[in-house]
Amino acid sequence: MIRDITLGQYYPEYSIIHKLDPRLKLVVTLLYIASLFLIEDFYGYIIVAASIGGVLAASRVPLRFVVRGLKPIMLIIIFTFALNIFMTRGEVIWEYGWLHVTWEGLRMAFFMALRLILLIIGSSLLTLTTKPMKLTDGIESLLAPAKRLGLPTHELAMMMTIALRFIPTLLEETDKIMKAQQARGADFETGSIFRRAKALVPILIPLFVGAFRIAQDLAMAMEARCYRGGEGRTKLNALRMKRRDLAAAFACAGYLAGIIAERVLV
Amino acid sequence: MSGPPAADTGAVRAGCDRQDVNFKGQPYIEVRDLVFEYRRGSDTDGEPDVVMRAVDGVSLDVPRGSFTAIIGRNGSGKSTLAKNVNALFLPTSGSVTVDGMDTRDDAFVWEIRRRVGMVFQNPDNQLVSAVVEDDVAFGPENLGVAPDEIRERVRAALIAVDMTEQRKMAPHLLSGGQKQRVAIAGVVAMRPDAIIFDEPTAMLDPEGRREVMDVIGRLRADGVTIVLITHFMDETVDADRVVIMDRGRIVLDGTPAEVFRRADEIESLGLRLPFAVELASRLRRRGIDVPAGLLTPEAVAGWLRGSAA
Ligand SMILES: Nc1ncnc2c1ncn2[C@@H]1O[C@H](COP(=O)(O)OP(=O)(O)OP(=O)(O)O)[C@@H](O)[C@H]1O
Ligand SMILES: [Mg+2]
Numbered sequence: 001m002i003r004d005i006t007l008g009q010y011y012p013e014y015s016i017i018h019k020l021d022p023r024l025k026l027v028v029t030l031l032y033i034a035s036l037f038l039i040e041d042f043y044g045y046i047i048v049a050a051s052i053g054g055v056l057a058a059s060r061v062p063l064r065f066v067v068r069g070l071k072p073i074m075l076i077i078i079f080t081f082a083l084n085i086f087m088t089r090g091e092v093i094w095e096y097g098w099l100h101v102t103w104e105g106l107r108m109a110f111f112m113a114l115r116l117i118l119l120i121i122g123s124s125l126l127t128l129t130t131k132p133m134k135l136t137d138g139i140e141s142l143l144a145p146a147k148r149l150g151l152p153t154h155e156l157a158m159m160m161t162i163a164l165r166f167i168p169t170l171l172e173e174t175d176k177i178m179k180a181q182q183a184r185g186a187d188f189e190t191g192s193i194f195r196r197a198k199a200l201v202p203i204l205i206p207l208f209v210g211a212f213r214i215a216q217d218l219a220m221a222m223e224a225r226c227y228r229g230g231e232g233r234t235k236l237n238a239l240r241m242k243r244r245d246l247a248a249a250f251a252c253a254g255y256l257a258g259i260i261a262e263r264v265l266v
Numbered sequence: 267m268s269g270p271p272a273a274d275t276g277a278v279r280a281g282c283d284r285q286d287v288n289f290k291g292q293p294y295i296e297v298r299d300l301v302f303e304y305r306r307g308s309d310t311d312g313e314p315d316v317v318m319r320a321v322d323g324v325s326l327d328v329p330r331g332s333f334t335a336i337i338g339r340n341g342s343g344k345s346t347l348a349k350n351v352n353a354l355f356l357p358t359s360g361s362v363t364v365d366g367m368d369t370r371d372d373a374f375v376w377e378i379r380r381r382v383g384m385v386f387q388n389p390d391n392q393l394v395s396a397v398v399e400d401d402v403a404f405g406p407e408n409l410g411v412a413p414d415e416i417r418e419r420v421r422a423a424l425i426a427v428d429m430t431e432q433r434k435m436a437p438h439l440l441s442g443g444q445k446q447r448v449a450i451a452g453v454v455a456m457r458p459d460a461i462i463f464d465e466p467t468a469m470l471d472p473e474g475r476r477e478v479m480d481v482i483g484r485l486r487a488d489g490v491t492i493v494l495i496t497h498f499m500d501e502t503v504d505a506d507r508v509v510i511m512d513r514g515r516i517v518l519d520g521t522p523a524e525v526f527r528r529a530d531e532i533e534s535l536g537l538r539l540p541f542a543v544e545l546a547s548r549l550r551r552r553g554i555d556v557p558a559g560l561l562t563p564e565a566v567a568g569w570l571r572g573s574a575a
Contacts, residue, residue: 133397164396168438217391224354224384225394225405225452226376232410236403236417 009069011128017059018129021245022138028252029126035259036115036122044262045111048118051255056121061128069124070117077113084109134237136160141239154230166214173210177203292366293327294460294491295351295382299360300324302346320346322514323360330459333492335502335522338511339536344495347511348462351493352382365459380409383453387465389445390437398440398448399424399433405456416455423451427481443474450481460491468497499526499540503561510535523559542566 017025032052039045056066070077090104127135140157147153178188181202188199302321320343328334336344349355350362353369364382367374383405386392395401402423406416424430427447437445446466453461463482467475479501486492494501502508508525510518512535518525526532526543533539539547542563546556549566560566 131397133395133400161395165394165437168436169390172438214391217386217388218394220349220354221384221386221392221449222394222404224352224379224386225456226379226408227404228376228408234407234410234413234416236400236407236413236420238413 009065009124009127010131011061011065013060013129015058015060015129016244017055017125019244020129020248021239021241022130022134023142023239024241024245024248025126025130026135026138026142028248029122031252031256032122033119035256036119038259038263040111040263041266043266044259045114045118047255047258047262052118052121052125055125059125059129061125065128066121066124069128070120073116073120077116080116081109081113084112132164133161136164137235137237137239154233158230162218169214170207170211174203174207177206294330294332294365295326295328295493296363297324297326297347297351297360298362300347300350300357300362301359302343302350302355303358304346320514321350324511324514324516325360326509326516326519328460328491328493330491331489332506333486333494333504334507334509335505336493336495336509336511337497337499337502337537342511343514344511345464346514348384348464348493348495351462352379352384354379354384376409380405380456381459383456383458383461385446385449385453385461385463385466387468389442389449389469392449393437393445393452396436398429398435398437401437401448402433402451402455405452409456419455419457420451423455426454426484427451428477441474442470443477446470446474446478447481450478450485454485458490460493461485462493462495464495465497466494467501499538499543503540503542510537522561526561527558 036048039048056063085101085105085108086099088102088105088108090102092100093103093106094101130138136157139160140153143151143153143156178186182188186199186202188196190196191199300321301319301323304316304318304320306316306318322343324343324347326334326347336347338344346355350357350369351364353362353375356370362369364374364378367378369375369378393401394404399420402420403416406419411419420433421430424433427450429444429447429451432440432444432448437448440448450461450466466482467478470478475498482492482494494505496502503522503526505522508518508520508522509516510525510532517535518528518531522540526539529539529543529547538544540561542561542565545563546558546560546566549556554570556566556569560569
């Protein structure tokens with residue numbers, strides 16, 4: 001059913017990784033992604049893979065959920081892999097017509113694919129272990145300094161919150177409208193792309209009208225509950241760094257030190 | 267609409283003095299000769315093209331701690347009146363004061379909205395957050411209440427509407443009645459003196475309707491001033507006062523017993539009677555002399571039992 005959809009891909013669990021401060025997780029994820037571009041050799045990849053494997057185990061998110069996150073970009077991975085294999089100059093180890101595979105190409109393709117896979121695993125771990133609401137809070141809090149530069153951080157966060165709240169409602173609405181149109185003989189499944197796109201118009205119009213209605217009602221309801229922007233607002237779940245966040249920050253620092261040391265020393 | 271906002275609209279002010287007997291002191295909400303017009307059209311020449319007078323000279327006092335029911339057919343101006351009470355709309359002319367604070371005074375707007383909460387008709391369109399608990403916290407957060415205090419208020423509000431178990435759930439997974447209870451909790455968490463319910467049960471099934479009415483009953487018992495706008499006559503029978511609106515004016519105003527005695531007038535306004543009143547009048551037509559003023563099926567049944575004995 002359409003109402004069972006989950007947004008993002010949060011995997012509910014009570015692990016230490018789930019409990020970490022979303023701001024910390026965001027920063028660590030960014031540092032982790034940056035670190036992927038620092039490593040160049042096999043040992044570096046071992047450090048990264050071992051670390052992310054450790055985090056994955058600690059998060060208690062089943063591996064298949066992480067692998068599922070890889071599926072949509074499998075095509076991109078395969079494409080870059082092929083591109084790197086055939087397009088890199090160097091010592092030729094196999095040749096067929098204008099196609100040639102080099103030792104350097106093989107190495108490059110392998111590392112690039114690995115890098116992409118590790119990148120996806122790392123960022124899906126963030127969304128798998130952090131509720132969208134928490135992520136929103138984290139982003140708002142991290143962007144807070146940008147408020148002084150005129151970036152409407154509170155408004156952006158509020159928009160994300162409302163989107164998270166209403167996407168399921170609008171999907172339900174879409175479902176209802178589609179069923180109503182189908183009951184009147186509308187056909188969304190056959191015909192040319194053009195025909196099918198045209199069949200969507202009678203869905204989109206009531207949907208937009210409905211969305212505007214909701215927006216109007218909601219704005220009124222928010223005002224009635226004294227909403228007046230981010231100024232002077234408090235938070236039920238104010239983000240607060242705990243001891244475990246400090247520990248995680250140290251672990252992350254250790255990881256980065258390891259990566260850099262490997263790069264310099266080996 | 268036309269016609270001057272005459273001071274005397276010919277409304278039957280049956281229960282006027284009664285308030286002074288039951289509820290002492292200054293009324294909590296005072297509406298004086300309120301006129302509200304929706305204006306649509308060109309802003310360029312300053313003159314609106316369309317003027318729709320939705321509230322046309324309404325005066326109404328709501329005493330602290332009372333339960334007022336407002337009924338009237340579609341488009342009679344009930345919602346517009348309600349939105350004027352907590353400064354969502356400002357009077358075109360006339361005035362509205364809440365505990366002595368005029369809604370037109372900018373300094374009071376937020377205090378008025380805190381004190382007079384509002385629950386709307388559509389359960390889907392008034393919840394802000396994807397988590398029940400966070401939604402209930404929305405109001406207190408806007409007021410700048412300290413986090414620990416918010417937590418306590420959210421806890422208490424969820425208990426008050428009996429939704430503690432669902433506090434971590436997403437609103438779209440709840441039933442209509444449950445969503446509406448969450449909306450009520452969101453208002454309760456702001457610690458209001460009064461709550462205006464604008465057809466809170468209109469989109470609910472009978473089960474959800476009962477849940478919501480139970481909650482309203484409990485709030486009333488706790489001393490919250492209640493204004494209930496509804497299309498269901500049976501929800502009004504144990505109000506302290508029933509106000510009937512038509513075309514932006516108050517046409518009947520009094521205790522339920524007083525108002526529902528005027529069965530013909532009510533029916534000529536295109537409204538139905540409460541079930542028990544309808545029942546009693548049919549019995550009367552069949553020669554059973556049921557006294558007027560029995561408003562619940564239980565009361566009618568009780569009288570029948572008594573007269574049979
Ligand atoms: N935003 C608006 N713009 C213009 N006219 C409006 C607007 N909202 C309401 N009206 C008109 O004002 C009148 C009173 O509307 P209001 O919503 O107050 O009635 P109501 O008694 O609450 O009706 P219902 O029982 O349908 O909720 C109606 O004639 C309506 O068409
Ligand atoms: Mg209305």
